[in-house]
Amino acid sequence: MADLELDSLTKIFHDGDDEIVAVDDVSVSIDDGEFVVVVGPSGCGKSTTLRMVAGLESVTSGTIRLDGESIEDVKSQNRDIAMVFQSYALYPHMTVRGNMAFGLEESTDLPDDEIQRRVEETAELLDIPELLDRKPTELSGGQQQRVALGRAIVRDPAVFLMDEPLSNLDAKLRAQMRTELQRLQEDLGVTTVYVTHDQTEAMTMGDRIAILDGGRLQQVATPLKCYHEPANRFVAGFLGEPAMNFFDVEHRDGTLVAAAFEYPISDDVAADLGSTRELVLGIRPEAVEIGGSVTDEHHFGMTVDVVEPMGDENTVYLTFGDEATETNTLVATTGGMRQISAGQSVVAHIPEDAIHVFDRTSGRALHNRRVKSEDVAEIGPE
Amino acid sequence: MTDTDGETSVATDADSGGTASARTDGGTVTGRTGLRARLARVDAGRVGLYVTLLALVAFYMTPIETGLVTSFKTTQAVTETAPFALPGEGFTLEKWQTAFDVLIRGVGNSVLYAVPATIISALFGSLAAYGLTTTNLSGRYKVAVIAMFVAGIFIPYQAVLIPLTQFWSNVVPLDQLLGFVWALGINDDYVGIVELIVTHVAYGIPICTILFRSYYKNMSEEMIESARLDGASLRRVYRRIVLPLSTPMFAVVLIYQFTQIWNDLLFTLVLVATESSAAAPVVLILAGLGTSQEGTDFALRMAGAFLAALPTLAVYIAFGDEFAEGVAT
Numbered sequence: 001m002a003d004l005e006l007d008s009l010t011k012i013f014h015d016g017d018d019e020i021v022a023v024d025d026v027s028v029s030i031d032d033g034e035f036v037v038v039v040g041p042s043g044c045g046k047s048t049t050l051r052m053v054a055g056l057e058s059v060t061s062g063t064i065r066l067d068g069e070s071i072e073d074v075k076s077q078n079r080d081i082a083m084v085f086q087s088y089a090l091y092p093h094m095t096v097r098g099n100m101a102f103g104l105e106e107s108t109d110l111p112d113d114e115i116q117r118r119v120e121e122t123a124e125l126l127d128i129p130e131l132l133d134r135k136p137t138e139l140s141g142g143q144q145q146r147v148a149l150g151r152a153i154v155r156d157p158a159v160f161l162m163d164e165p166l167s168n169l170d171a172k173l174r175a176q177m178r179t180e181l182q183r184l185q186e187d188l189g190v191t192t193v194y195v196t197h198d199q200t201e202a203m204t205m206g207d208r209i210a211i212l213d214g215g216r217l218q219q220v221a222t223p224l225k226c227y228h229e230p231a232n233r234f235v236a237g238f239l240g241e242p243a244m245n246f247f248d249v250e251h252r253d254g255t256l257v258a259a260a261f262e263y264p265i266s267d268d269v270a271a272d273l274g275s276t277r278e279l280v281l282g283i284r285p286e287a288v289e290i291g292g293s294v295t296d297e298h299h300f301g302m303t304v305d306v307v308e309p310m311g312d313e314n315t316v317y318l319t320f321g322d323e324a325t326e327t328n329t330l331v332a333t334t335g336g337m338r339q340i341s342a343g344q345s346v347v348a349h350i351p352e353d354a355i356h357v358f359d360r361t362s363g364r365a366l367h368n369r370r371v372k373s374e375d376v377a378e379i380g381p382e
Numbered sequence: 383m384t385d386t387d388g389e390t391s392v393a394t395d396a397d398s399g400g401t402a403s404a405r406t407d408g409g410t411v412t413g414r415t416g417l418r419a420r421l422a423r424v425d426a427g428r429v430g431l432y433v434t435l436l437a438l439v440a441f442y443m444t445p446i447e448t449g450l451v452t453s454f455k456t457t458q459a460v461t462e463t464a465p466f467a468l469p470g471e472g473f474t475l476e477k478w479q480t481a482f483d484v485l486i487r488g489v490g491n492s493v494l495y496a497v498p499a500t501i502i503s504a505l506f507g508s509l510a511a512y513g514l515t516t517t518n519l520s521g522r523y524k525v526a527v528i529a530m531f532v533a534g535i536f537i538p539y540q541a542v543l544i545p546l547t548q549f550w551s552n553v554v555p556l557d558q559l560l561g562f563v564w565a566l567g568i569n570d571d572y573v574g575i576v577e578l579i580v581t582h583v584a585y586g587i588p589i590c591t592i593l594f595r596s597y598y599k600n601m602s603e604e605m606i607e608s609a610r611l612d613g614a615s616l617r618r619v620y621r622r623i624v625l626p627l628s629t630p631m632f633a634v635v636l637i638y639q640f641t642q643i644w645n646d647l648l649f650t651l652v653l654v655a656t657e658s659s660a661a662a663p664v665v666l667i668l669a670g671l672g673t674s675q676e677g678t679d680f681a682l683r684m685a686g687a688f689l690a691a692l693p694t695l696a697v698y699i700a701f702g703d704e705f706a707e708g709v710a711t
């Protein structure tokens with residue numbers, strides 16, 4: 001059990017004469033027992049970061065500290081870190097028992113019977129004692145996944161690293177394992193770094209999430225804070241499904257002017273924007289209200305273009321004019337029982353307390369949605 | 383195919399006869415109606431194909447069959463019957479007996495160097511390949527080292543014969559260095575066996591390395607990394623993960639190397655030289671077997687050839703399953 005600190009971690013790969021910056025100055029402090037999810041699109045450097053912590057990639061510059069001691073020069077086999085791989089990486093010639101005992105045999109001087117006791121205990125915890133004498137090829141994907149987890153847990157390491165461990169499971173099993181992993185991590189209290197590209201996993205599993213893009217850290221915060229108060233446009237667009245609506249707007253005297261509409265803003269919001277004129281207006285689909293009548297300038301008469309029924313809710317594509325273009329489509333979600341059909345004219349309300357405004361050049365969030373006071377306690381840092 | 387309709391009706395016919403098995407094209411149809419239908423359908427192309435195949439079988443099998451029947455013939459029978467004809471009256475096991483008596487000494491000597499040389503070169507090849515694939519040696523150096531291994535494969539035996547004798551007589555005079563062994567009463571001709579082991583190991587490492595490398599490249603990298611994170615050192619990873627998983631490739635390499643080394647005549651000619659030597663390998667004795675001033679004893683030569691080939695056959699059979707698995711990957 002330990003706290004893990006990444007300090008200005010940088011990784012540069014050399015491809016001939018080209019330099020590829022995979023991880024760029026990433027700093028995160030992870031507390032003892034914390035579950036941090038590193039999330040980002042493919043190629044954002046999240047796996048490289050994890051592999052540097054594991055010692056599988058060298059560090060170009062920066063420091064990794066485990067319990068205050070820097071470990072960049074420690075070989076992976078001596079780092080007291082266990083990793084669960086996407087492919088599970090089980091040893092095919094060993095039984096489940098052999099797979100789970102391997103780490104203890106190699107990294108400790110424990111007597112055989114103690115190793116066996118721990119292996120059986122962990123198998124019990126993961127509900128796989130009946131699989132102990134089987135080979136990995138005789139197991140289903142879900143069972144292999146459990147063995148891979150067991151192999152990490154049995155060693156009782158200082159840190160767990162997980163590299164997309166659930167992505168090879170089918171959707172139902174994935175959801176089940178997600179819950180179970182969280183429960184296990186809470187029970188064991190081991191510091192965990194979990195890498196995924198799946199934003200559902202990121203939102204639901206982590207105490208905090210770290211969002212990476214192009215090797216750079218975009219935001220580290222609780223999932224809800226990242227969702228409701230994104231640091232920049234990338235975070236806002238990455239989290240949430242369907243994604244946040246973005247409109248390029250220009251700020252002209254208290255009005256945001258987009259290609260398809262004009263959106264007046266209050267003085268409070270205008271104060272947040274300062275003198276920046278080139279902006280991006282963001283609104284989450286679930287914040288858009290459909291129905292009612294045009295009562296103020298935040299209501300817009302729109303045409304329904306496409307409806308995607310999801311059962312519990314409908315995803316509705318609205319257009320400001322008759323023709324759907326990239327700049328005039330607004331995505332909204334409504335309750336699944338609402339009857340809405342394509343071609344229908346509706347009124348959409350974009351409430352001012354739910355809008356986000358970003359600087360168009362830097363992407364930085366200038367104004368985020370107002371969160372009601374009772375939510376703030378939940379969202380704020382723990 | 384224009385006779386599809388005909389085929390369908392034939393199949394139905396046969397079905398109603400109750401003796402037919404379900405068939406697709408090329409399958410078997412039993413019963414009288416089926417047989418007649420099949421004869422009617424025989425086309426020239428298919429006949430030609432089978433005739434060609436049979437001719438090929440005969441072409442490749444005849445030398446082996448000839449050798450085998452010849453080895454069981456008396457000297458008289460060899461001259462009086464056609465080479466591929468069965469021995470008949472002139473059957474004898476005498477030639478096999480003689481070949482066995484003469485060669486058994488050579489078989490022993492051959493085993494003495496072929497087995498260690500095979501195992502050592504396979505092991506070294508495997509180790510070298512492991513080092514070239516899984517360690518984090520910079521790619522640039524790896525390419526240079528691999529290039530040297532590849533080049534090593536293509537050095538012809540003939541090109542090294544003179545340097546080889548020079549090496550063993552001037553650079554490393556093993557004969558003298560091993561003086562204490564001869565003092566124990568072991569015939570100093572056996573220095574040739576030691577030289578053969580070292581030479582064949584050196585010559586075998588490149589091909590073994592390349593074969594193992596291609597195998598290790600397909601091994602899961604994450605599995606190796608996982609073992610490292612589990613606390614295993616590079617050496618332990620090799621010992622506990624890579625080596626046990628290499629069995630199929632070991633079968634391939636062992637069979638290949640053993641056959642190569644067992645059958646090689648050039649190095650034995652240079653390093654052991656005479657069939658009268660106490661350390662003469664089987665190939666050396668075989669080369670002179672059945673040849674004398676009175677003429678060639680073909681039956682004896684054939685029996686000897688089959689005897690000398692048996693161990694390589696045995697190795698193939700012993701590692702057959704693993705070999706197939708290793709070749710498939």
